[in-house]
Amino acid sequence: GQQLNQSPQSMFIQEGEDVSMNCTSSSIFNTWLWYKQDPGEGPVLLIALYKAGELTSNGRLTAQFGITRKDSFLNISASIPSDVGIYFCAGSNTGNQFYFGTGTSLTVIP
Amino acid sequence: NAGVTQTPKFQVLKTGQSMTLQCAQDMNHNSMYWYRQDPGMGLRLIYYSASEGTTDKGEVPNGYNVSRLNKREFSLRLESAAPSQTSVYFCASSEAYEQYFGPGTRLTVT
Numbered sequence: 001g002q003q004l005n006q007s008p009q010s011m012f013i014q015e016g017e018d019v020s021m022n023c024t025s026s027s028i029f030n031t032w033l034w035y036k037q038d039p040g041e042g043p044v045l046l047i048a049l050y051k052a053g054e055l056t057s058n059g060r061l062t063a064q065f066g067i068t069r070k071d072s073f074l075n076i077s078a079s080i081p082s083d084v085g086i087y088f089c090a091g092s093n094t095g096n097q098f099y100f101g102t103g104t105s106l107t108v109i110p
Numbered sequence: 111n112a113g114v115t116q117t118p119k120f121q122v123l124k125t126g127q128s129m130t131l132q133c134a135q136d137m138n139h140n141s142m143y144w145y146r147q148d149p150g151m152g153l154r155l156i157y158y159s160a161s162e163g164t165t166d167k168g169e170v171p172n173g174y175n176v177s178r179l180n181k182r183e184f185s186l187r188l189e190s191a192a193p194s195q196t197s198v199y200f201c202a203s204s205e206a207y208e209q210y211f212g213p214g215t216r217l218t219v220t
Contacts, residue, residue, distance in 0.1 A: 004152070031207050042114070042200050042211030043153070050207075088152060095207050096141060096160050097168065100152035 002027055006089055006101035014109050019076040021104045023089030028069035031095070034061075035088045037103075043088055047074070079108050112136055114212035116201050122218045123191045131186040131215050133201030141204045142184035143168075144176060146197040147214075153200065159184055191219045 006023045013019060023032070031050055035043035047058050049065035049072060056063055064073045072089055089101040114135045123129055135142065140161045145153040145168075155168030159178040173195060175187045184203075188195060196219045202209040 033207065033209075040214075042202070042213050045208055045210070048208055090153075092207055095204075096158055096166070097155060098143075098209065099169075100145075100154070102150060102152045 002091070002099040004089060004091060004099055004101035006087075006104050008104060009102070010105040010107070012107045012109060013079055015079060015081060017079055019079055019083070019106060020073065021075075021087060021106075022071060022073045023091075023101045024071045025091055025099075026070070027091075029091030029093055029099075030069070031092045032063070032065050032072040033090045033092070033098075034063050034072070034074050035090065037086045037088065039085075046087075076106075079106075081108050081110055084108050114201055114203055114210055116199075116212035116215050118215060119213065120216050122220065123188075124220055125192060127191050128187070128189050129191065130188075131199055131201075131217075132183070133185065133212060134183045135201075135203040135210070136182065137203060137205075137210065138181070139203035139205045139210075140181070142178065143202040143204070143209065144174070144184070144186045145200045145202065146170065146195075147200060148197050156186065156199075191217075193219045195219050 034046045037043040047063040054065040060077045062075045086103045092098045117132045143158045144156040157176040162181045199215045201212040
């Protein structure tokens with residue numbers, strides 16, 4: 001199957017710091033998505049990107065669809081304790097088959 | 111509006127036993143999915159259903175069967191459980207690319 005690599009695997013940051021994470025693929029995608037998963041819960045969609053080069057924001061979150069269509073980036077500004085969780089990227093070309101990254105675990109230290 | 115619901119939340123099976131995981135959505139979505147999530151591997155697609163009456167294999171379909179009973183319900187069946195099927199199972203539904211996930215079923219096969 002498709003391999004999506006996320007980095008970093010884990011991050012420990014102070015409250016108020018900005019966070020950057022990225023996702024790379026060996027294949028191109030037409031759509032990139034970013035999800036957050038809290039412990040014991042299902043992933044929740046944060047941002048969807050539909051066009052190469054697109055930059056989209058959702059509150060303190062900003063995501064970009066890489067120009068090569070093989071990568072995507074997520075930034076979180078001014079982190080707060082409730083940002084703790086695992087962040088997943090996902091790529092799709094058909095809207096039926098989605099390929100997920102291995103996740104970035106974020107810990108925010110108050 | 112409950113979104114996506116899954117039952118049961120937890121299940122322990124012995125090797126060789128069978129069971130069915132249930133999923134229902136109340137968002138009138140056409141597409142539904144079953145994923146498994148293993149530590150360090152992100153989510154992997156088992157089967158999906160693009161519309162009522164159709165099902166297709168995903169990345170890891172072996173050992174599973176599915177039924178799209180109607181537009182609301184999509185069930186996943188393990189005919190003869192194996193320890194390798196110990197995992198957390200998530201159901202999702204979507205219209206276009208934006209997936210909504212259920213809370214998950216944690217399955218242990220001993």
